[in-house]
Amino acid sequence: MIAIGIDIGGMSIKGAAVDSNGRVYDKFSMPFVKGEPGEHTIEKLAELVKEYIASQHLEGKIAGIGIGCPGTLDVTNGIVEYSNNLDWNDLPVAKIMNEVLPYPIRLINDANAAALGEAKFGAGKQNETVIMLTLGTGVGGGIIINGKLYEGNQGKGGELGHIVVQVDGEQCSCGRKGCLEAYASATALIREAKKAMRLNKRSLLWKLSPDIELVGGKVVFEAVSKGDKAAKEVLNNYIKYLGEGILNYCNIFRPNVVVLSGGIANAGEALFDPLNKYIKERFYGYQRTPEVKVVPAELGYDSGKIGAAALFFK
Amino acid sequence: MIAIGIDIGGMSIKGAAVDSNGRVYDKFSMPFVKGEPGEHTIEKLAELVKEYIASQHLEGKIAGIGIGCPGTLDVTNGIVEYSNNLDWNDLPVAKIMNEVLPYPIRLINDANAAALGEAKFGAGKQNETVIMLTLGTGVGGGIIINGKLYEGNQGKGGELGHIVVQVDGEQCSCGRKGCLEAYASATALIREAKKAMRLNKRSLLWKLSPDIELVGGKVVFEAVSKGDKAAKEVLNNYIKYLGEGILNYCNIFRPNVVVLSGGIANAGEALFDPLNKYIKERFYGYQRTPEVKVVPAELGYDSGKIGAAALFFK
Numbered sequence: 001m002i003a004i005g006i007d008i009g010g011m012s013i014k015g016a017a018v019d020s021n022g023r024v025y026d027k028f029s030m031p032f033v034k035g036e037p038g039e040h041t042i043e044k045l046a047e048l049v050k051e052y053i054a055s056q057h058l059e060g061k062i063a064g065i066g067i068g069c070p071g072t073l074d075v076t077n078g079i080v081e082y083s084n085n086l087d088w089n090d091l092p093v094a095k096i097m098n099e100v101l102p103y104p105i106r107l108i109n110d111a112n113a114a115a116l117g118e119a120k121f122g123a124g125k126q127n128e129t130v131i132m133l134t135l136g137t138g139v140g141g142g143i144i145i146n147g148k149l150y151e152g153n154q155g156k157g158g159e160l161g162h163i164v165v166q167v168d169g170e171q172c173s174c175g176r177k178g179c180l181e182a183y184a185s186a187t188a189l190i191r192e193a194k195k196a197m198r199l200n201k202r203s204l205l206w207k208l209s210p211d212i213e214l215v216g217g218k219v220v221f222e223a224v225s226k227g228d229k230a231a232k233e234v235l236n237n238y239i240k241y242l243g244e245g246i247l248n249y250c251n252i253f254r255p256n257v258v259v260l261s262g263g264i265a266n267a268g269e270a271l272f273d274p275l276n277k278y279i280k281e282r283f284y285g286y287q288r289t290p291e292v293k294v295v296p297a298e299l300g301y302d303s304g305k306i307g308a309a310a311l312f313f314k
Numbered sequence: 315m316i317a318i319g320i321d322i323g324g325m326s327i328k329g330a331a332v333d334s335n336g337r338v339y340d341k342f343s344m345p346f347v348k349g350e351p352g353e354h355t356i357e358k359l360a361e362l363v364k365e366y367i368a369s370q371h372l373e374g375k376i377a378g379i380g381i382g383c384p385g386t387l388d389v390t391n392g393i394v395e396y397s398n399n400l401d402w403n404d405l406p407v408a409k410i411m412n413e414v415l416p417y418p419i420r421l422i423n424d425a426n427a428a429a430l431g432e433a434k435f436g437a438g439k440q441n442e443t444v445i446m447l448t449l450g451t452g453v454g455g456g457i458i459i460n461g462k463l464y465e466g467n468q469g470k471g472g473e474l475g476h477i478v479v480q481v482d483g484e485q486c487s488c489g490r491k492g493c494l495e496a497y498a499s500a501t502a503l504i505r506e507a508k509k510a511m512r513l514n515k516r517s518l519l520w521k522l523s524p525d526i527e528l529v530g531g532k533v534v535f536e537a538v539s540k541g542d543k544a545a546k547e548v549l550n551n552y553i554k555y556l557g558e559g560i561l562n563y564c565n566i567f568r569p570n571v572v573v574l575s576g577g578i579a580n581a582g583e584a585l586f587d588p589l590n591k592y593i594k595e596r597f598y599g600y601q602r603t604p605e606v607k608v609v610p611a612e613l614g615y616d617s618g619k620i621g622a623a624a625l626f627f628k
Contacts, residue, residue: 072602081602129467143566145464152568153443156603163562167480167555174598176561241481247490248477252457252566254466284476284488288386288395290468 002058004049004065004103005117005309007110007301008032010085013045014301017058018309022121024302028052038080038091046100053101064104066308067093068113075155078107106311108149110304112158114297115142116149117307118259122298127256131249132297133160135242135262138173139181142307143253149311161185165244183241186217186264192237193220196230204228221267239271243278250292251284261297272296316372318363318379318417319431319623321424321615322346324399327359328615331372332623336435338616342366352394352405360414367415378418380622381407382427389469392421420625422463424618426472428611429456430463431621432573436613441570445563446611447474449556449576452487453495456621457567463625475499479558497555500531500578506551507534510544518542535581553585557592564606565598575611586610 002025006015012032017025030048033041053059071083078094080086094105108116115132124130124144134140141160143150151157161181162174169178170188182188193215197205204223209215220238223231246258264271276294283289299306316339320329326346331339344362347355367373385397392408394400408419422430429446438444438458448454455474457464465471475495476488483492484502496502507529511519518537523529534552537545560572578585590608597603613620 145459150459150567152566153570153606154568154604156598157566157568159565159598162565162598163477164558165478165481167558176558176596176598244478244481244490248562251473251476252466252471253464254468254471256467282490284470284473284490289470292467 001063001313002061003063003309003312004053005113005305005307006045006049006065006067007113007304007308008067008069008086009110010034010070013041014305015049015052016302016305016309017052017056017062018306020313022117022306022310024306025056027305032086034087038086038088039096042091042093042096043100046097049097050100062103064106064312065097065101066106066108066113066311067097068108068110068304068308069093070110073107073109073155075107075151078105080107104312106308108308108311109140109142109151109155109158111140111160112142112149112151113305113307114140114261114303115144115259115307116310117299117303117305118261118297119144120147120310120313121306122303123259123295124257129253129255130257130259131160131253131255132259132261133184133246135184135186135260135264137185137187139179139185145253160249163245163248165241165248180241180245184238184245186262188241189217189220189234189238189264190215192234193217193231196234200230203230205231217264217267221270225270236274239275239278243275243282246275246294247279247282247284250279254290255292256290258292258294259297260294261303265296268296315377315627316375317377317623317626318367319427319619319621320359320363320379320381321427321618321622322381322383322400323424324348324384327355328619329363329366330616330619330623331366331370331376332620334627336431336620336624338620339370341619346400348401352400352402353410356405356407356410357414360411363411364414376417378420378626379411379415380420380422380427380625381411382422382424382618382622383407384424387421387423387469389421389465392419394421418626420622422622422625423454423456423465423469423472425454426456426463426465427619427621428454428575428617429458429573429621430624431613431617431619432575432611433458434461434624434627435620436617437573437609437611438571443567443569444571444573445474445567445569446573446575447498447560449498449500449574449578451499451501453493453499459567474563477559477562479555479562494555494559498552498559500576502555503531503534503548503552503578504529506548507531507545510548514544517544519545531578531581535584539584550588553589553592557589557596560589560606560608561593561596561598564593568604569606570604572606572608573611574608575617579610582610
């Protein structure tokens, strides 16, 4: 079985045919032109996909086209209701695509697409229940139960970055205070690194990033590896909040595995060793409870395409 | 279809036959004798159920026997691994029951049983996704997705009271700090009422409960209804934490309904009106997100029996 998986982002739109073993065919892409009417963008995309299917000789073999997209979606009717990143409002994506492409079209939240891809063909494969958290500008996520994406009523669930872990805590972009996103995103790690730099003029962080405005997550891990105390405190605190958020999901879902993606998840054992230690010590039920491993994502930038296509695989 | 639903508690064991419309037949019960070996208790229970089935002329009509039980369970093998309330360890309940009763036996966590009962036949009926929280000594809960109980790996999920909403907050019985249980249980409400009484010697709470050690949740609601400022503050704070916890579950599951049970949930509109207002104002996605109603449970003490029996209904 073959499906097309598409990943719409604020910079570019990428896609590929994917088979039911998770194999990714040749890829296609087009730039995302900011300010262009959404209808126009989707019309161009539809033409591109049509040409791609012809060039790959896949006419008649496509089970459907899955489209991962940031924002608030009406997945039942294939409408992007609101996307801040894309500046789209009530855009009937499925309808426009169907004018050129006679295949079932399904929309999926971009974080959910990545989660489904990793759960079925990446770091979560062969596990029943998988929770994925994407640690980027924000914190996204996806819930996969028995190999199927759980989206909630009208597809509006799975907002895993938006659980409050600190009542009255840091302001979150969603309007509430103290969400996991406000502590476990790359943005939050950088905010705390800057705070630490301002308080510790001798921290190695200043040597590694003389311009405080350019400090990134990588610099924190580098400073920690070189023994910097201020950076170590920032990282420990980050791991504590991320760990508490993951423990929450463990106690709710008792998944088989938690997959982390996004830039921060590239830090390797400097992140995963202390994080897994933190979590293991605090499980509800202790030794009577099955352990949940926290692991890095494996599919990289392909996870969204693969997951969007996987909407059409059993 | 008919099944037997049993609810094991630290004071008594109660049960009844339940049909697939949720109708409860005549009930049976026996005292729970503290200190008695668990094997002995279950042997007595098995005899009682056998007699009950005979007296109701239900031999051959029973689809199975569901047993709701507090503690850590091995639901696959029908073993109570550990129950603090019952003082049971590794008790093979299903095996002992099966020596006398030739029916399928299934164990279910008591909070899950109540949730399943309410979801199928009570306050959550005809809804796809239902979250139930029981606000008692602790905070228990249950997740029902598409009419089915979600239990997680080895049945060890659904610990809805054990999500941290305040990192480094109040000590929780589970070992972590700041769990929802430590803020939204009846125990937490009473703890905060006592704090308020110590700080406000003129509070009406003292008139309503001259012995501070006897203060209960009801007194707080009574004092609020009579305009007491200290009690109002306690209740507002309680609603804030409970509201944040429920909002977390809304953003994760986007359920159709959240059902509250336990003593606190009997407070009526004094609880539900401000709670629903708090939640409505803070949904992720605001008006684009389907509203989640928070409602009181409807089945009272029968919910556990009905839910345990409902394990055998589609």
